[in-house]
Amino acid sequence: MRELNLIGxxxxxxxLARCWWQAGVAKPQRILNRSTDSAAQAAAWIGAGAPQAADQPFPPASLWMLSVSDDQIAAVAQQLADSQVLxxxxxxxxxxxxxASAVxxxxxxxxxxxxxxxxxxxxADKDACAAAFAGTVCSLEGDEGALQILESCLHAIAAETVRIRAEDKLVYHAAAVFASNYLVTLMDTALAAYEAAGIPRDMAQKMAEPLARLTMDNVFRIGTEKALTGPVARGDWALVRQQSAAVHGWQPEAGQLYDAMVTLTAALAARHHSAK
Ligand SMILES: NC(=O)c1ccc[n+]([C@@H]2O[C@H](COP(=O)([O-])OP(=O)(O)OC[C@H]3O[C@@H](n4cnc5c(N)ncnc54)[C@H](OP(=O)(O)O)[C@@H]3O)[C@@H](O)[C@H]2O)c1
Structure with missing residues (x-):
């Protein structure tokens, strides 16, 4: 079993540490968090490992997971390099x-x-995540030797792996921003538009929920091109212009959002028509 040191x-x-430990892939050894209490709690939850004092040298390990927040990765990597334990x-x-790994x-x-x-x-929910980690897709990029080792560690816990190029990481990450974060913003704007039209919030939720759920279901069942409906898909440009003006009148930022969606929505509709 590989020894694993965790920073963060x-x-x-x-x-990841609990999944690897329970599957006999890696033995969590030392854990360095900002606070020793937090490292001790992490060790207890993982079921292995011990807090690492910040002023003591780490024992050697063949795997080092720097799962700190993004803004700490470069500094932690520099400290690890300076400590000369690698x-x-x-x-x-x-x-x-x-x-990318270049950091x-x-x-x-x-x-x-x-x-x-x-x-x-x-x-968000560690227990649920660890219990159902199998099938999680993990993207990887970096040195070939590291990728081969990490792929075998991930396949051992039934995760799926996909390789990406370092130069694509920001656009790759934007995909998740669109699919998750901005989807929430779109739904928030939809609910606000219902409310602006005089619909109470609880009724607005009742109206938006089936629309959103069915559409999402369609996206993954029949694909984005066939899932698209509405005025742009129908080519009802008179309505699109009137609606844009009305939304700008209600809230200028929502108007900009409405307009920004038109070009890509029209391109999607055109793809659907040309595929027919
Ligand atoms: N959360 C997600 O859903 C998710 C999904 C995929 C990828 N990621 C990525 O996974 C990484 C970790 O995210 P997370 O959500 O697990 O973060 P998190 O729950 O906030 O945990 C970060 C940990 O890093 C420790 N830490 C922060 N700065 C440190 C430093 N300078 N030295 C030592 N330890 C330090 C913190 O210690 P304390 O506990 O003492 O504060 C904390 O335990 C990030 O790169 C994130 O982008 C997150």
Whole structure:
């Protein structure tokens, strides 16, 4: 079993470490968080490992997970490089969706193999996540030797892996921003529009929910082109112009959002018509 040191055992670090430990893939050894209490709680939840004192040297390990928040990765990598505990061939990886492995350059200069390993799911509920990690898609990029080791560790816990190019990471991460974050903003705007039209919030939710759920279901069942309905799909440009003006009159930012959606929605409708 590989030894695993963790720097930043928060939600993601704890779930991966617990899955690997329970599957006999890696033995969590030392855990460095900002606070020792937090590291001790992480060790208890994982079921293995012990807090690492910040002023003590880490014991060697063949796997190093830097699952700190994105803005800490570069600094933590530099501290790890400076501590001179890394051996050639040790694998050091972070879990950011937006950052590439290149942010780990200081440890690569010590002979370590670097990678980014991004599990594509929300880790809001650790227990649920760890219990159902199988099938989670993890994207990987970095040094070939690191990728092969991480792929075998992930396949051992039934995760799926996909390789991406470092230069694509920001656009790759934007996909999740569209699919998750901006979807929430769109729904919030839809609910606000119902309310602006005099519909009470609870009734607005009742109206929006089946629309949103059925549409999402259609997107993944029959594809985006066939799932599209509405005035742009019908080519009802007179209505689109009137609606744009009305939405601008209600709220200028929502008007801009409405207009920004028209071009790509029209292109999607055109794809559907040309495929018929
Ligand atoms: N959350 C998600 O759904 C999700 C999904 C996929 C990928 N990711 C990525 O996974 C990584 C970790 O995210 P997370 O949600 O697990 O974060 P998190 O729950 O906030 O945990 C971050 C951990 O890092 C520790 N930490 C922060 N700065 C540190 C430092 N300088 N030295 C040592 N430890 C430090 C914190 O310690 P304390 O506990 O002492 O504060 C905390 O335990 C990020 O790169 C994130 O983008 C997150």
């Amino acid at each position: 055992a928060g939600k993601v670090g704890q779930v 051996r050639p061939g040790d694998v050091v990886f972070h879990c950011s969706g937006a950052k 780990l350059a200081p440890v690569q200069a010590c002979g370590a193999l670097i990678a980014s390993l991004h599990p594509v799911r929300s880790f």
